[in-house]
Amino acid sequence: MSSVSRSAWYDSLLTALGAARYTTDEVRARVSAELGDEPEWLADALSGSAAPSAYGYLILSAVTSIPISVLAGTVDPARSTGVALRAGTLANPSAITAQAQRRGVQLIEASRLICSWLGADAAAKASHLAAARAVVSRDAFAPHAGRNTAQQVRAMLDRLGLVRRSGPVGDLVSLAESLGIPVELSTDLPEGIHGITVHDESLGNWDCAIIIRVQDFWVRQRYTLAHELCHVLFRDSGLVSVNDDGVEDSTQDEESRAEFFARHFLAPAPEARRVWLSNLRASRGDGAQALCEFMLHFGISRQAALRILQSGQLISAEAAASFRQPSVGDQMESSGLGQVWQDLVDEQSEPSASVWLLEAALNLYQQELVPVGVVASVLGQPEEAVREDLRAQGWHVNSRI
Incomplete structure (x- = not known):
């Protein structure tokens, strides 16, 4: 191996570890705890004497949660949500969303694992999303781009049989998940923060998860989800998109575009x-x-x-x-629609895991293809509690998983 190539892999390794704020001593301690002692290959890698083997990179990735592609230098650490999360640089400084951001990373990782087993179903969802992305508007004026994209995406989704070209959009969560986007209704977002999109590019794809604040009115939840869907379609910059009270009047092109998209997508x-x-x-x-x-x-x-x-x-x-x-409730009441409105409000506040991911995870778990921990990660609950709950519901799966 030439000194140039050795320098390249070594610089990449140190850059990745530094971006995630790991010291070499921490890495040695973690690998030693995993393997029982410090292997020779690790000493060589951390000194720059010899690049890790595929096995070595796998161990380093497992103990640091840094993707192999980042450790090997094929992906910039700045495009890895896991690295940013470890470094504490993921959180938006204007909002306390760290817990929800960690949850988003967990959902992305669960989605990747589950999709690796789903084959044709996962490919179909990815194909639908690619078709929708192919028709986004490239108009430089954000309001026009948002409006035109809403029209063009609805037309494409109509051709795919996912939504009608005109009229109201029914279950927006199901629509987003039919595109392979996990959506969770969560209590993790504080008041004033309506939703976030977390995305990661460390494996080469623009993988993402959307988290919506469940305490918001159901109509606000739908509007927030439509707004976040626009960020996904355009693969907007930033590892985390935060939808807060200031978004509707934002002058930033990405936020303005997403607002016009949501408006015209929900009500052409x-x-x-x-x-x-x-x-x-x-x-x-x-x-x-x-x-x-x-x-x-x-x-x-x-x-x-x-x-x-x-x-x-x-x-x-x-x-x-x-x-x-007047309040919306009073306005609905005086219009003779109070009970209809109240029934919808009563159904709005139940937290919900990604329906698509949960159904897929349970199916794979029943087939003994994934451990119960995958189901737990989708639910965001402790593994043992989920295992016991499944047993109580009659899920008789081999105890080793």
Whole structure:
């Protein structure tokens, strides 16, 4: 091996360990704890005398949680969420989301393992996502890019049989998961933080997971998920995208684009105009009644509905201001829709793991292809507690897994 190539692998190894804030002493201690003593190959690797073998890289990856591709220098450490998490550089300084970010990394890792067993099903989901990404708009003006992408992606998803080109989008979580994107409704996000997208590129793909704040109203959850879906479609920069109270008025192109996407994806402009005018006629000009019907039809919040109606020049700024005065619950009640609204609100606050990942993990566990720890990682619960719960439910699986 030439000195140039030796220098390259050694620099890559030290760069990866340094990015994750590991000292060589820590690495020695972790490997020794795993293998029982310090192997000769490790001393050679950490001194720059000889590159680790494939086995050596595997051990280093296992004890440091740094992907082999990062250790070997084929992927920049800055593109690895696991490295950033270890280094403490993943968290957004404007929000306390560290726990949710760790959860996102856990979901990405579980998804990778599960998809490695799913074959055609995982490939189909990846193909659907690739088809949606292929039609995103490249317009440099963020509002136009968001609007055009919403239209083009809905048309593509319609061709794939995943959603109708116009009209309301039903189960948005199921739609996202049909594209291979794990979505979790979580209590880990504090008030004012509506959702996050965590992504990782250390294996060459733009792998991600979306976490939505379950304490938000169901309409806010849907809007947040649509916003985060735009970040996934565009493979936006940053290992973590944080959706907080300031996002709707953000001037950053990525956030502005995602806002316009969410608005037009959930309520396409031609359909929004048709529904609004129809509601007005049915309510004999009662704008408050028409607004409530509009919100329920598209499954969007009052704030989103008013923005859509104003941008379409369907209501004035003064009318929008007047509609913001009573609470949504009171407004629904006075419009005769109080019980419908309350039933939907009552169902909104149950935390939920990724349905797709959980079903797949349980199926693989039943076939004894993955350990119970994979199911536990999808649920975000202790392994032994999940094992006992499954046994209590009648899951009789070989005890060794």
